[in-house]
Amino acid sequence: MIGDNDMEAALIVPDENTGEPVSNKPRALRRQRTAPVSARSASKAAAGKSRRYTEQERREKIAFIEAAVAAGPATRKQAIHDAGISEQTYYQWMRSTQSTDKTAAQSVPIADAADDLVQLEAENQRLRKLLAEKLREENATLRKSLGLI
Structure with a gap:
């Protein structure tokens, strides 16, 4: 196990020519970015995560999927594909709507x-x-x- 004194010895390296101990050079600092921030990236950063669909559009797509599954031989996977979203997105939306329904009922x-x-x-x-x-x-x-x- 390396003690405090051993750690200092590990940082000090002997000079090749003279043999005298010389400490390692500190690394140079990186240059700061000077490029201006665009208005679009600034608005995205301010708004946080961008959303592609509004809450109303989400509810409409979920209703479309549920109606397609209930109406006929289409599977849920096919209805989700027809709605133009991924299965993961559908289940995330369903989870978020169920959690908001529960909190509304509990409040x-x-x-x-x-x-x-x-x-x-x-x-x-x-x-x-x-x-x-x-x-x-x-x-x-x-x-x-x-x-x-």
Whole structure:
């Protein structure tokens, strides 16, 4: 294992002529780019990843594919090819639409959820009272029939 002192010795190389230790030369810095950035590449960098299809176009293509598969003998692979996209793109779009549907369904306002919870608790209380009354009546009839009362 190389220690700190060994590492310094590895960086210092003896001169061929004199035999005196000489450290390695540092590398020269690379020249900076001076070419101007075009407006198009600047807008791409600002916008991030460019998109070929809008959300509306994606939904239309997915609907076209689903209709083609449901309508006839065309396979999903053939319908995707007819729509002009790759299978990978289709499945990525489907995954993204399903995840947005799930988050939309899960995003219920807190006030509505609290109101629903209060209603459910009240109904639960009412049902428990009904059940308790029925059990008391059955218990009373059983006691009468057994002659315990």
